[in-house]
Amino acid sequence: MGMTHLRNLVGIPGVRMRAVADVRLEAAQNGATVVRAERASDDLDGTIRASDVDAVLISTPTNTHAELIEMCVRAGKPVWCEKPVALTLEDTRRVVDVVESSGVPVMIGFMRRFDPGYAAAKRKIEAGEVGRIERFRAISCDFTPPPLGYIRTSGGIFVDMLVHDFDLARFLVGEVEEVSAWGSLLIEPGYADAGDVDTAVAMLRFANGALGVLEGSRRTTWGYDIRTEIAGSRAKLVIEAPQKTPLLTSRDLGYSGDHYESFPDRFAAAYRAELDYFFACLRDGTPPAPGVRDALESLRVALAATKSLKEGRPVRVADIQ
């Protein structure tokens, strides 16, 4: 994804690629060549603090996000960072404190908000076209299950994967008050070693009275299955990409189109749009969103779901402190 973000940076008005830094110098040099950055470096700290660097994009392993964000903020450099900020509440909260007390703009990459479908849904909701929201529904299924090694440190299905849906729930409907979640291990028995499930469902109760349901799976045979529905007193919105390629092919009796395989293709436009937005905010002086506080709140919902899954009872988000 780092290379994808770099390429997306290239066309943004006013962005000049000063440096690509990576602890592996060769990787930094590769990236710098592709996007014609002025220099490559294996000195992250130095690069962040360099005087010709005005803003920083962080695309690194999850466990480095918190430290790097703090490094940028201390240097007074606006930063865009891939989600998540951190996997624990404590680490995330510490970053929130640092960021909020600094006033430095920090944006976290919950890219789905910038998908044309979700963005249009948000506009319709804000324009009152949906009326009072009554129900939220989300499904998120990956096409290919991640390896056990990833699962061991991911924080679990709610924290690493369905957190995107919790972010959308908060973005489109409002704060979540209570979560109830169940899980099953039906696909990758080996995940038991990491204490994780591969199939999960959850119910959400929102502060405004709306209710929601959520399904997640680590594997499908029919592609990357992402669909969100918002039902309200005036209308229903369905955010779903019907087919990837504008081509239908007859097969037996009937037609079929193709489907997306993964987030890089389904959300290609969103990855571009979120960076465009970040730099537009810097130019305009608008605080970019979603920020670290959003990451914190969505993480709390994910942790409530994880706790509910373990304890077999509904959990209030307020109890996740």
Place this chain on the structure above:
Amino acid sequence: MGMTHLRNLVGIPGVRMRAVADVRLEAAQNGATVVRAERASDDLDGTIRASDVDAVLISTPTNTHAELIEMCVRAGKPVWCEKPVALTLEDTRRVVDVVESSGVPVMIGFMRRFDPGYAAAKRKIEAGEVGRIERFRAISCDFTPPPLGYIRTSGGIFVDMLVHDFDLARFLVGEVEEVSAWGSLLIEPGYADAGDVDTAVAMLRFANGALGVLEGSRRTTWGYDIRTEIAGSRAKLVIEAPQKTPLLTSRDLGYSGDHYESFPDRFAAAYRAELDYFFACLRDGTPPAPGVRDALESLRVALAATKSLKEGRPVRVADIQ
């Protein structure tokens, strides 16, 4: 289809099944048993003239339609008859003369007009929702090619098959002034013996200035392919049944539904609705439509297309006399 029509008669309010007549008595008896008609007979003429028979439904070979309609009209019995009235202009015109001078209600089974999609399209057009019609597009493809024996006496692809589209063109857009048609023999080389093509295209010029295109084929591998489009100054209508069964099944990446295979399943509702309408007209004293004049006019367009195909030049419908 006879049995289908009989079954459709059963549920119509006010319809009592007096008699089923067929030159083969056994067939008549079978039909009478299934629909609990009061009697079966192999005497068509006697049955038509029977004093307890108030109206007649004709579902017989094409070459008997004209004579049977005339028999009914002479007996003063309202009649519903499968299309076509006849394959030649002369025979059709003679029936039109007999029917129109008699005042007896006669309806011809261009059932597509009664499909919920086409009927709704007509209502929208009449309500002005489409505005001035600019373009007409139709495609009609059968799933399975008919045997050569049928082709020999069918009148050709325009007269036996695409006449349904000419009827829809007249129903939805208006009278056709000129036709230009081409054909190819790509599927069933044996049709050459009957002088027919299996693949055809045509252009239509309507009296109101609208233009149309038409495609037809005797065979597809993806089902019964019927789609009609009406584009106007205010809106476009697409009449098409998207899938037969309300079920999508994932296949590889993507989903597919199933498609209709033939007219009896695609137009099942239309076959019921046209008979409902015929008897509603009889009850109300409204002249039923489409009638024999519609059959004549659509046949003229089909004959113009046939002539155009043979002569390689546009043909005006007015020249088909």
Place this chain on the structure above:
Amino acid sequence: MGMTHLRNLVGIPGVRMRAVADVRLEAAQNGATVVRAERASDDLDGTIRASDVDAVLISTPTNTHAELIEMCVRAGKPVWCEKPVALTLEDTRRVVDVVESSGVPVMIGFMRRFDPGYAAAKRKIEAGEVGRIERFRAISCDFTPPPLGYIRTSGGIFVDMLVHDFDLARFLVGEVEEVSAWGSLLIEPGYADAGDVDTAVAMLRFANGALGVLEGSRRTTWGYDIRTEIAGSRAKLVIEAPQKTPLLTSRDLGYSGDHYESFPDRFAAAYRAELDYFFACLRDGTPPAPGVRDALESLRVALAATKSLKEGRPVRVADIQ
């Protein structure tokens, strides 16, 4: 619905309409006239026991179902009855005992099983096309909220409405082991008087490990919203009627079709098919399904959901005795 069922009876092979009985004689006479039954009566018991009556269809208020089914069974008459058998576990269980000890065929009208979409889904599941089922998802929303008077005696949103989805869950996936349900009152505040909610969500845990989510609402502005999804190790099935009329109309930029408004139009084919099947079973000597035991088991799931909603915790179906 009584009249709909009567009309659907008319075309079934081998069915002769002996009598229509109703406690209001005039209603019975109306029905008898429309379907040409041989007689009308206000004596339900006498009609059921009449020697020329071989089978009985019950379409009466819910609170009479149990008694009428028992009456038929005592008379040895096979019976088809609208769902539910009864609103309480006790009453339903008593009928199950009576029916099962009698051996008289009894079928209950969970018509969705006979919708072409659900029936095809069942066939695909049984043929192994879906593989091991991992997730079930259902949404059921009525278009127009029922009056408070109905709500007072309906048994609540899970018992009167979402029981259809519990029946489908059992039909397509298997027995439900545990339910967790939440509800909100967002649409019809007056329902508070009946202690009911108008918006509900639930999670289902199946005995085979699959998980499910369910949404229900008493009102939408976009039609009768019924969709069911089955996701398995090999494929996903989506049962949903995409549009009612085979017509798309352009509106602004884009097209829209129309949607069903209510169960009589969405499930018209299912209502016909379930009666066809009932009589086919009688002819073949096959026990018809779903029967009273299915009604009992689906009711238990609905009662578990109702209990979960009230107690704010998951409820095991085994605890509903």
Place this chain on the structure above:
Amino acid sequence: MGMTHLRNLVGIPGVRMRAVADVRLEAAQNGATVVRAERASDDLDGTIRASDVDAVLISTPTNTHAELIEMCVRAGKPVWCEKPVALTLEDTRRVVDVVESSGVPVMIGFMRRFDPGYAAAKRKIEAGEVGRIERFRAISCDFTPPPLGYIRTSGGIFVDMLVHDFDLARFLVGEVEEVSAWGSLLIEPGYADAGDVDTAVAMLRFANGALGVLEGSRRTTWGYDIRTEIAGSRAKLVIEAPQKTPLLTSRDLGYSGDHYESFPDRFAAAYRAELDYFFACLRDGTPPAPGVRDALESLRVALAATKSLKEGRPVRVADIQ
């Protein structure tokens, strides 16, 4: 479109933006700033001949294409140029001669070939998935009619607009042997001054026996309406973008998505892909396509259609010399 092409150049591997040239220096400077080209100039010839310029992209008024392509070819610089090469057969043929005798790679921007839908269709056809092609169908409608000033010099609806469909017909099916075309003036009566129509239909006869139909319009109220269908002995392909934004919104009973408005949004990916392909060809030494000969052949079909429209009779493409 010039700016769009410039932006698309930015991210292509190995492409360095040397110069932006425009007869209006200010426009050149604007472009150079946006894409960070090394210099801006109002000297087209000098820029083309500059030693550090290895390849040229031409995005200028149609009447300058021929001369600029020739200038590039004489300088030995590979060139990508917007379609068309020229509006007359003579001018186009002259460029073909110059290009073909030079061996310099020249690619013409018939971008639809690079849309993911059309490109996938081509692959399926070449893989034999469609079998023998029997029918081609295309519709191309603009959303907003161009001003009369454009129409006066555009060459007419077939040459400036439907030439894209003729190019697709040749790309997907094969060479066109004969065309028959009709037109009407239904939308913009003022086009009569330019001798053009705003609504057109045509039939195509391909050398391989396939038949085609085509519809075109200068205006719709429902968006940019582009759909192509290829029906063959094994399958049917439908190339159509079902909706622009991955969002369905309920409206009354039913849902609607939005549609594209014009070529820059519908074919955004294609505009990027064609330039990617051009430079990939230069790197690999593959001759890029479509080239000037394709432009010539598609123009001949368009001119045959124009002649047919004027003369009211089918015209063979071989007669357009």
